[in-house]
Amino acid sequence: MFKEFMIGLGAMAAAGSAMAQSAPTADALCAKGEIVTVRFNELTPAGSFDGFNAAAVANQKYYRDKGITRNVQLVGRAMVRDTATGTWSFSDKRVSTAHVNPPSGRADTNDSAWKAFVAQFDANSTVTAQQMFCYTPAIDETATIVAEIKKFEQVWADTAAAGNAAGLGALLDDSYISYGKAKPETKADLLASTADPKKRPASVKISDVTVKVDGGYAFAQGVWTETAKDGKVTVLSFFDVWKQNRDGAWKAMVSQVGPVSP
Structure with a gap:
């Protein structure tokens, strides 16, 4: 409204x-x-x-x-x-x-x-x-927003694989927090982990990404497949909440991750 x-x-x-x-x-x-x-x-x-x-x-x-x-x-x-x-x-x-x-x-x-x-x-x-x-009702921009959020999710995966903390940081709101691991991760925690060469994966792939838009919020979910340098594969489901700022930019606010059962 x-x-x-x-x-x-x-x-x-x-x-x-x-x-x-x-x-x-x-x-x-x-x-x-x-x-x-x-x-x-x-x-x-x-x-x-x-x-x-x-x-x-x-x-x-x-x-x-x-x-x-x-x-x-x-x-x-x-x-x-x-x-x-x-x-x-x-x-x-x-x-x-x-x-x-x-x-x-x-x-x-x-x-x-x-x-x-x-x-x-x-x-x-x-x-x-x-x-x-x-x-009159607003012009429906849902399809454009869905495509934009999917693009951002791919950038997220690419920056994680490249260890590009600055690139990832541009996607996250300063209040960003992630749940699902041993303890919640803040934006600073995630960027520090991304920048650490020892924690950098060999590759990251996302799949089955879907996005729902509701006003100034977008809700993305999908599957995150990460392959470590030693060949170990970790598969996680993710759910990200994105919010559109006053200037029109989208920033990730909250994430929930969890293991995907075989």
Whole structure:
């Protein structure tokens, strides 16, 4: 949902032909997309961003207490660039909320919990603009990501066989940890082992690699066959969790390895 929403922010979801369509309800009009209500607010003289955020939290709790779970609310602050210095800072006044999949119909405005969070919003901000959007699903990049992760898994095997600790390190997040051996291995542990000529294998082969993608995460599993310099063969199953960073780069976060029975 979040990935679709963020991609949708870059373009109008309703194309020209769709703009002319009509329907009895917003849900019906946006049946193939996601409804997002975007509000722009200005903080009151006595208001604060913390107070504004607390009102949004109370708003979300109101829906959760009513058993409504599909909606999600995002709270933001406007970012302002100083043209003289090129630096960025948060606006002192401008804030916003984006309500993804807002519940259909109005809630009971006489409900004390409803009145409470509305009062919090009113005490901290005033609405300057509001618009409801229909965001289309994000472009499906699953096939591209699967191919990329499989390529990284092969690079992992190649760098391990070559003793290329720097190359392997580029694939791993700094928080990386591996489970399945006598004790968990950190990124530093694995890179030290990779760089040690005494521990370097004669060859490494991976096979049966499959990848599942879920938003900004990818889950890869496969078989790791390692042949030592003395000819001993070790076969392990592996399961790697990859996460996409803000800049789009994929890094391995966690691994689980185990022996493969003959």
